[in-house]
Structure formats: C-alpha cells, structure tokens
Amino acid sequence: xxxxxxxxxxxxxxxxxxxxxxxxxxxxxxxxxxxxxxxxxxxxxxxxxxxxxxxxxxxxxxxxxxxxxxxxxxxxxxxxxxxxxxxxxxxxxxxxxxxxxxxxxxxxxxxxxxxxxxxxxxxxxxxxxxxxxxxxxxxxxxxxxxxxxxxxxxxxxxxxxxxxxxxxxxxxxxxxxxxxxxxxxxxxxxxxxxxxxxxxxxxxxxxxxxxxxxxxxxxxxxxxxxxxxxxxxxxxxxxxxxxxxxxxxxxxxxxxxxxxxxxxxxxxxxxxxxxxxxxxxxxxxxxxxxxxxxx
Numbered sequence: 001x002x003x004x005x006x007x008x009x010x011x012x013x014x015x016x017x018x019x020x021x022x023x024x025x026x027x028x029x030x031x032x033x034x035x036x037x038x039x040x041x042x043x044x045x046x047x048x049x050x051x052x053x054x055x056x057x058x059x060x061x062x063x064x065x066x067x068x069x070x071x072x073x074x075x076x077x078x079x080x081x082x083x084x085x086x087x088x089x090x091x092x093x094x095x096x097x098x099x100x101x102x103x104x105x106x107x108x109x110x111x112x113x114x115x116x117x118x119x120x121x122x123x124x125x126x127x128x129x130x131x132x133x134x135x136x137x138x139x140x141x142x143x144x145x146x147x148x149x150x151x152x153x154x155x156x157x158x159x160x161x162x163x164x165x166x167x168x169x170x171x172x173x174x175x176x177x178x179x180x181x182x183x184x185x186x187x188x189x190x191x192x193x194x195x196x197x198x199x200x201x202x203x204x205x206x207x208x209x210x211x212x213x214x215x216x217x218x219x220x221x222x223x224x225x226x227x228x229x230x231x232x233x234x235x236x237x238x239x240x241x242x243x244x245x246x247x248x249x250x251x252x253x254x255x256x257x258x259x260x261x262x263x264x265x266x267x268x269x270x271x272x273x274x275x276x277x278x279x280x281x282x283x284x285x286x287x288x289x290x291x292x293x294x295x
Contacts, residue, residue, distance in 0.1 A: 008203070010199060010203070011199065011200055011203035011204070014196040014197075014199040014200040014203075015082075015083065015200050017196050018058050018061070018193070018196050018197065018200065019039075021061075021193065022039060022058075022061060022064055023041060023042075023064065023065065023068050024039035024040055024041035024042070024064060024068065024073060024075065025039070025040055025041050026038070026039055026040075027039075027040055029104070029107055029108070030087075031100050031103035031104050031107060032096070032099045032100040032102075032103045033086065033087055033088035033090060034079045034080075034084055034085070034086050034087065034100055035084065035085045035087050036076050036077065036079070036084045036100075036104070037057070037076065037077045037082055037083035037084050038057075038074060038075065038076040038077075038104070038108065039057050039064075039073070039074075039075040039076070040072075040073065040074055040075075040108060041068060041072075041073060042067065042068040042069065042070070042071050042072050042073045043069075043070075043071075043072055043295060044070045044071040044072055044294050044295035045071055045072065045111065045113070045114070045137065045291070045292045045294070045295065046071070046072045046073075046074060046108070046109040046110065046111055046112075046113035046114070046137075047067060047071045047072070047073055047074070047113055047114045047116060047291065048073075048074045048075075048076075048104070048105065048108075048109070048113045048114070048115050048116065049063070049064075049073065049074070049075045049116050049118075049121075050076070050078065050115070050116065050117040050118065050121025050122070050124060050125055051077075051078060051081070051118060051119070051121050052118045052119025052120050052121055052122075052143075052273075052274070053119055053120040053145075053214055053217060053218060053222060054081070054201070054204075054205060054214055055081065055119070055201070056077050056081055056082035056083075056197075056200065056201065056204065057075045057076060057077050057082060058082075058196075058197050058200065059118070059197075059274070059276060059277060060075050060276060061190075061193060061197070061277075062190070062276065062277055062280035063276050063280055063283065063284055063287075066280070066281075066284045067284070067287075069294070070294020070295060071291065071294055071295075072109075072110075074104070074108045074109065074113065076104060078092075078120070078121060078124075078213075078217070079092045079096070079097070079100055079213060079217075080092055080209060080210055080212070080213020080214065080216075080217070081204065081210055081213065081214070082200075082204060082210075085209065086209070086213060091216040091220075092213055092216050092217050092220070092221075093216070093220040094123075094124075094127055094220045094221050094224075097124040097127065097128075097217070097220075097221060098124070098127055098128050098131055098132075101115075101124060101125070101128045102128070102132065102135075105135055111137070112134075112135055112136050112137040113136065113137060114136070114137050114138035114139070114140060114290060114291055114292070115128065115129065115136055115138070115139050115140070116140040116142065116287065117139075117140070117141055117142065117144055118142040118143060118144070118274075118276060119142075119143055119144065119145060119248070119249070119273070120145050120217055120218070120221050120222045121144075122141040122142060122143065122144020122145060122146065123144055123145040123146035123221040123222060123226070124221055125139060125140075125141065125144070126139070126141060126144060126146050126147075126226055126231065126234070127146070127221070127226065127230075129234045129236055129238070130226070130230045130231065130233050130234055133233070133234055133235040133236040134235075136236045137236070137292065138236060138237045138238070138239070138290050138291070138292075139234065139236050139237070139238040139239070140238070140239045140240075140241060140287060140290045141238065141239070141240050141241070141254075142240075142241040142242070142275065142276065142283070143241070143242055143243055143246050143248070143249050143273050143274075143275065144240075144249065145221065145222045145223075145249055146221070146222075146224070146225060146226040147225070147226065147231075147249070147253040147254060147256070147257045148225055148249070148250065148252070148253030148256065148257075149225055150222060150223040150249075151250070152247055152248045152249075153178075153247040153248075155178060155247075156175075156178040156179065156247035156248060159171070159174045159175040159177075159178045160175055162174065162175070163175045163205070167202060167205040167206045168202075169198070169202060172198065172201070172202055172205075176274075178247055178272075179247065179248065179272050179273045179274060180271075180272040180273070180274055180277075180278050181243075181245050181270050181271060181272050181278065182270070182278065185278075186277055186278055190277075228260065231257070231260075231261060232261070234261070237290065238261065238263045239263060239264050239265075239266070239286075239287075239289065239290035240254045240257065240258055240263050240264065240265040240266065241265075241266045241268065241275065241283060241286045241287065242254040242265065242266070242267055242268065242275075243267075243268050243271030243272050243273060243274075243275045243278070244267050244268065244269055244270070244271060245270070245271060245272050246271070246272055246273045247272060247273060248273040249273065251267065254267075264289070264290075266286035266289070268282045268283065268286065269282075
C-alpha cells in the first residue's frame with residue numbers, strides 16, 4: 001500500500017527542526033516575483049549556495065557549518081522549491097532564473113560573491129555567469145547540469161521516473177540509492193537530520209506547486225545544453241567539482257569543459273551526484289580552493 005501523504009503540519013515541523021540546527025537565519029525576500037526563503041549568516045566574503053532539482057536549502061546542511069565562521073553565506077530555496085513560492089504565475093524559465101539570481105545577489109551580497117551551483121543550481125549559476133561575470137568573484141559548478149546533454153544512466157532514470165509518478169518513501173530511497181554510492185552510510189551518519197530532510201522533501205515532491213516548478217526548471221534549465229559559445233563568455237575564475245560515479249550528469253562532460261575552458265576539475269572518488277551530502281569534507285576541501293581567504 002502506498003504511504004500516506006504527509007500533512008502540511010508535519011512538513012512544517014520538519015523544516016522548523018532543521019532550521020533550529022543550522023547556524024543561519026531564515027529571511028523572506030521578494031525577488032523577481034518569487035517570495036524566496038533565504039538562509040543568511042556568517043561573516044566574511046559572500047558565498048551563495050544553490051541546491052539541485054527537487055532539493056532545498058537543506059542540501060547544504062553538512063557544508064554550512066564548515067564555512068559559516070569565515071564567509072557570509074546566502075542559501076536560498078530555488079523558485080518553487082522548499083518554501084520559495086512563485087507569486088506572479090510566470091514559469092521559471094532560464095531567463096527567469098537569471099533574473100531571480102540577479103535580484104538575489106543584489107539584495108544579499110555587499111560585494112561580488114562566489115556563486116556555487118549544484119545540479120540544476122549549477123545550470124542557473126553558469127547562465128548567470130554568462131550574462132553577469134562582472135557581478136561575481138568566482139563560480140563553482142558541482143555536478144552541474146548544462147555542460148552537456150542530459151543523458152542520465154538508464155537505471156537511475158527509471159528510479160527518477162518511478163518517484164515522479166509515485167512520491168513514496170520507498171521510491172525516494174530507491175532513487176537516492178542510485179544517486180549516491182553509499183546511501184546507507186549517509187542515512188546512518190546524518191541520523192535524525194536525514195529523516196527530517198526526507199520528510200520535508202517528500203512533502204514538497206507531492207505538492208502541486210513544487211512539482212510544476214520542478215518540471216519547468218528541468219525543461220528550461222536541466223535538459224538543454226549551454227552552447228560552448230556562451231560558456232566561452234564566462235569571464236570569472238571557474239572551478240568544477242564532480243563525483244566520479246555521478247549517474248545523472250556524467251563526468252565526461254566535466255572533463256570536456258575543463259579541457260576546453262581551462263577550468264580546474266576536482267574529481268571526488270566514491271561519490272555520486274550529491275557529494276556535498278555524501279562526502280562533505282572532500283567537497284569543502286575542493287570548494288576552498290575556489291574561495292578567497294576567510295575573514
């Protein structure tokens with residue numbers, strides 16, 4: 001029998017408990033027609049962290065504590081994800097994502113930030129850098145969409161399709177077991193924090209608004225490749241971080257981009273598509289090579 005749909009109250013409680021354990025403060029900002037939930041805090045050079053498709057700001061829960069003492073962190077829920085609501089009815093297209101990111105940077109960063117994008121957040125970050133390199137101090141693309149055609153491994157794609165059709169806890173676990181090299185280890189290491197992330201993510205996956213936003217973002221940001229001529233226009237230090245066993249965005253696309261554009265590539269061993277959750281120490285070590293000295 002399919003698991004019962006979670007109540008909104010349960011999801012709100014999961015989010016509240018997650019926020020209580022994160023050393024950042026949640027703010028609500030109206031950005032380009034999106035009522036955006038943004039976690040902010042820390043001190044030092046600004047760093048913006050963008051999560052992946054179907055995820056939320058809590059995807060950075062294992063990275064935030066390592067950076068908050070030296071950097072001013074800005075960690076939003078993407079449009080239509082988590083607690084960020086699209087209020088004007090416009091779909092989240094690629095141009096809309098750049099517009100939203102422009103407003104986010106303008107509203108939250110006192111100086112040009114390092115923009116870190118994972119997965120579909122990486123596609124948004126890269127497109128922003130194409131248009132607005134002058135607004136950035138650096139760009140980090142982690143297992144990012146957009147550097148090549150969207151061709152996930154077939155077995156992983158099947159688990160994603162099953163979860164999209166039936167957002168059950170069982171299908172969620174099956175999908176992430178394909179997504180990560182050691183999903184059981186991540187669950188064990190994160191304990192109750194992982195349970196809360198899963199509770200909240202499942203609720204969002206079942207809600208009509210986030211489902212529609214996810215489909216639109218995949219159509220406009222996740223699936224199309226960014227033309228090489230556009231990537232050539234990125235004029236800011238750019239670093240790639242990739243899990244060697246990523247089943248969603250293949251390593252060969254990162255290797256090709258690194259060779260063509262001269263971007264440093266950090267390959268994380270024994271990692272799938274979510275190295276920021278699976279091996280946060282290795283992820284942060286790679287990330288630090290692209291960050292200015294902390295204050």
